[in-house]
Amino acid sequence: MNPFFTVLAAAAFLFQACSQEAKIEVSHLRCEFMENPLGIDLANPSLSWEIGADARGVKQTGYRLLVASSLEKLNANEGDLWDSQSVRSEQSTNVLYNGKPLASRTTCYWKVKTTTNLGSSDWSQPARWSMAFTDDEDWKATWIGLDKSFPGDILKGKTRLAARYFRKEFQNEKKVEKAMLYISGLGLYEAYINGEKIGDQALAPTPTDYTKSVKYNTFDVTDLLTAGDNSIGVVLGNGRFFNMRTVEDQSFPPLPPTQNYGYPKMILQLEVFYTDGSQQTVVSDESWKVTANGPILANNEYDGEEYDARKEMPGWNNPGYDDGNWLNVDLTDAPQGKLEAQLNSNMKIMETLPPKSVSTPKPGVYVLDMGQNMVGWVSMRVNGKAGEQVKLRFAEVLNDDGTIYLGNIRNARVTDIYTLKGAENERWEPSFTYHGFRYVEVTGYPRVPSVNDFEGKVIYDEMETIGHFETSDSTINQIYKNAYWGIRGNYRGMPTDCPQRDERMGWLGDRATGSHGESFIFNNHNLYAKWLDDIEEAQTAEGSVPDVAPAYWRNYNDNITWPAAYLIIANMLYEQFGDARPIVKHYDSMKKWMKYMRDNYMEDHLMPRDLYGDWCMPPESPEMIHSADPARKTDGTLLATSFYHHLLGLLEKFALLQNKTEEATAFSNQAALVKEAYNARFFNKGTAQYSNNTVTANLLSLQLGLVPEGFEERVFSNIVDKTMHEFNGHVSTGLVGIQWLMRGLSKQGRGDIAHKIATNRDYPSWGYMIENGATTIWELWNGNTADPTMNSHNHVMLLGDIIVWFYEYLAGIQNLAGSTGFRNIHMQPLVVDGVDYVTATHRSIQGLIKSAWRKTGNSFEWEVTIPGNSSAVVYIPAKEKRQITESGNDISKVRGIKLLRQEKEFMVFEIGSGEYRFVVFLN
Known part of the structure; x- marks a missing residue:
């Protein structure tokens, strides 16, 4: 070619490339999945960001990360802690810090810029994280407490213990540059500096088995310090440290022994840095004072809080208070657990609800209706005489006469008591208890209360709501709303089974597949x-994993289906968030458990260990809690073995992630032996039925990869036949089977049956719960007709995979096979009769994903949003390309949309990031 024309061609190409450059923006910087977190003690925190553009198809090709020890250095583009330099990489999530070792107390300021196929971004806005203590030697404080009981305390059975109040004064004579507070108060704490509460958390810190780990929180308290005299005050509640019940308490059903860790205690370290370079450290030590003679007379998460306002100590947490009558603290032994920075968020008041109404079922008895089964507490305003006492009792449902029903609360007292001091407009809410309730019985109120005298405080772990889901079907919408309220109401630093009765434990089986749906x-x-x-x-030295964690109840039953959540949830974090670190961290522990179960229990490659069966499946009579019909019960060895086979597959996957190919092969070989033994024992080739042909038996076999090749359709036909004929299109599974039901039906082409199950309003169904007034999810399908004392009205275990089905099938948002963290997305909405539109959004770790489709007459409209640095394979319900337009244009003429294939009734395209509007004109 002529050199002149070569130059012209190059210039033309350069002009074309420049003219296509888009405005690229980097936003939503996250460290450890949080924005601007305080108090991390990880050597290599995970960093992520989102990429946006005013054009479609943006793909990151590289990035540069700067991490600096000051904002000034960062603004000067000096990464004195880490300058990654230009890195050629498409990775924009879970990038591990790889700079200088991070010392304790370091505040890390960071920003990122990216290069993409459409141009480069400017530097992002800065974000930051702070380091807590990276060395145990950083702690100069000691654990303090008050290791004795006082009159009114109860140490056995239904325990009762007054709150402990601690205080310390100190001088501050210099100009403060920064002040950081590190605190762990067990079981629960509220902390103050100069009378101001530190932070907005509630019921902190997060609960753990305190013999294994203890979490502390970090706060920037610079703005709370004053010149001269200062004071620190801390109140300790009992939480899960001083236990709510002891083994001497034999309620019904019998409760296992509950862990007790001793009297409340605390450790605190305040570090003040001055502008002249000096510093002062205030620590918990023998110089502190303490009293148990404050207004919180008792606090217990099962029984409530008792508060006597006449015993308030005005100014106790301010400088100058006379604490001459207070006691010297005890220097206590540290808890056995390792003291670590808390990475998960604390609980917080996340919403406020006014009562809908107040009724009077009996003279002097008033009942608040919050209009919604919720979790938290009630704030009260009251006027009256000193010594008058208002009692609040909490319940989920009412008796026929309008009084509260407490049978399903079991032996929890669920009662808050407030004694008035006689001031005008007294306001009170508890600090160290919480309740699951819709209704509040109010007695002793000095006058007739109104809805304006109370507020409901909705409390759960502080976390971002990243999903929205809505359809044209009111039943589906209400199921989603009930699930939303039930899920967040059971986030309490651990996922609990229920929030209202004398349980509230972290049952593993309740959250296996449930965690996946929740993550949307x-x-x-x-x-x-x-x-x-x-x-x-909670794992024993031998390898046993309990059914409840933290192991406040010592439920070591060597079961399979409940502890399976350990592996299933680790896989969920990898699939949904792209984070493989939990898999790597717990891999050896998982292997240890699986080997323990194999070595101790496996017989001829079958696993016989099952305790609970397909828990809470619909029984043959609405009056029964559990079925007595053998034809409805799924064989326990089938349940345990099918799960064990599934878990071997996960271990194989986890091994390959770490390039442990020999271990992966060993797991694969073991799985093959289990599959062979399983089919020899349970599969009838003539009928294509597993065991006694329950839906759960066939469903697990199909979904967990156990059906011999060529028999899949026949096995599935048994599921359909059983569901449609014997159960009239209703659910027939319990906790185990329901984890796979909706996806199993839809994956095999019978989304119509899944839709019917989802929208039924008669028993058994989620809609039946709604028909009977449920605003959360019940523990039992027949919670209103079986023994009502068994039925928690706020249990999420029977959700199974329906939330996953809402997002992955109805909306059509799921990871493409082999992808994680929604880097590559599979979008294939399930369009069923009876649903006219679905609108769903999910802010993934990559960014916002949207799927909003609507059927209108002779057309199908679908709005799709794909986040930057992601792509999607979209299944458009059309037989030919000519039926489809995108933003009003013939789809064949739209750049960046690639036709992959025709697949049954879908045209399948690949698209990049951006916003799209597809319209299909139906024939």
Whole structure:
């Protein structure tokens, strides 16, 4: 070619490339899945960001990260802690810090700029994280407490213990540059500096098995310090440290022994840095004073809080208070557990609800209706005489006469008591208890109360709501709303089974598949990563994993289906958030458990260990809690073995992630032996039925990869036949089977049956719960007709995979096979008769994903949003390209949309990031 024309061609190409450059923006910087977190003690925190552009198809090709020790250095583009330099990489999530070792107390300021196929971004806005203590030697404080009981305390049975109040004064004579507070108060704490509460958390810190780990919180308290005299005040509640029940308490059903860790105690370290370079450290030590003679007379998470306002100590947490009558603190032994920075968020008041109405079922008895089964407490305003006492009791449902029903609360007292001091407009809410309730019985109120005298405080772990889901079907919408309220109401530093009765434990089986659905609604990464730590900490030296973690109840039953959540949730964190670290961290522990179960229990490659069966499946009579019909019960060895086979597959996957190919092969070989034995024992080739042909038996076999090749359709036909004929299109599974039901039906082409199950309003169904007034999810399908004392009205275990089905099938948002963290997305909405539109959004770790489709007459409209640095394979319900337009244009003429294939009734395209509007004109 002529050199002149070569130059012209190059210039033309350069002009074309420049003219296509888009405005690229980097936003939503996250460290450890949080924005601007305080108090991290990890050597290599995970960094992520989102990429946006005013054009489609943006793909990152590289990045540069700067991490600096000051904002001034960062603004000067000096990464004195880490300058990654230009890195050629498409990775924009879970990038591990790889700079200088991070010392304790370091504040790390960071920003990122990216290069993409469409141009480069400017530097992002700065974000930061701070380091807590990276060395145990950083702690100069000692544990303090008050290791004795006082009159009114109860140490056995239904325990009762007054709150402990601590105080310390100190001088501050210099100009403060920065002040950081590190605190762990067990079981629960509220802390103050100069009378101002530190932080907005509630019921902190997060609960753990305190013999294994103890979490502390970090706060920047610079703005709370004053010149001259200063004071620190801390109140300690009992939480899960001083236990709510002892083994001497034999309620019904019998409760296992509950862990007790001793009297409340605390450790605190305040570090004040002055502008002249000096510093002062204030620590918990023998110089502190303490009293148990304050207004919180008793606090117990099962029984409530008792508060006597006449015993208030005005100014106790301010400088100058006379604490001459207070006691010297005890220097206590430290808890056995390792003191660590808390990475998951604390609980917080996340919403306020006014009561809907106040009724008077009996003279002097008033009942508040919050209009919604919720979790938290009630704030009260009251006027009256000193010594008058208002009693609040909490319940989920009412008796026929309008009084509260407490049978299903079991032996929890669920009662808050407030004694007035006689001031005008007294306001009170508890500090160290919480309740699951819709109704509040009010007695002793000095006058007729109104809805304006109370507020409901909705409390759960502080986390971002990252999902929205809505359809044209009111039943589906209400199921989603009930699930939303039930899920967040059971986030309590661990995922609990229920929030209202004398239980509230971290049952593993309740949250296996449930955690997956939850992750579409909430950014629950850090909560579940923490819970995996709880599970490993609960593992015995021999390898046994309990059914409850933290192991406040010592439920070591060597069951399979409940502890399986350990591996399933680790896989969820990898699939949904792209984070493989929990898998790596717990891999050896998981292997240890699986080997323990194999070595101790496996017989001829079958696993016989099952305790609970397909828990709470619909029984043959609405009056029964559990079925007595053998034809409805799924064989326990089938349940345990199918799960064990599934878990071997996960271990194989986890091994390959770490390039442990020999271990992966060993797991694969073992799985093949289990599959062979399983089919020899349970599969009838003539009928293509498993065991006694329950839906759960066939469903697990199909979904967990156990059906011999060529028999899949026949096995599935048994599921359909059983569901449609014997159960009239209703659910027939319990906790185990329901985890796979909706996806199993839809994956095999019968989304219509899944839709019917989802929208039924008669028993058994989620809609039946709604028909009977449920605003959360019941523990039993027949909670209103079986023994009502068994039925928690706020249990999420029977949700199974329906939330996953809402997002992955109805909306069509799921990871493409082989992808994680929604880097590559599979979008294939399930369009069924009876649903006219679906609108769903999910803010993934990559960014916002949207799927909003609507059927209108002779057309199908679908709005799609794909986040930057992601792509999607979209299944458009059309037989030919000519039926489809995108933003009003013939799809064949739209750049960046690639036709992959025709697949049954879908045209399948690949698209990049951006916003799209597809319209299909139906024939």
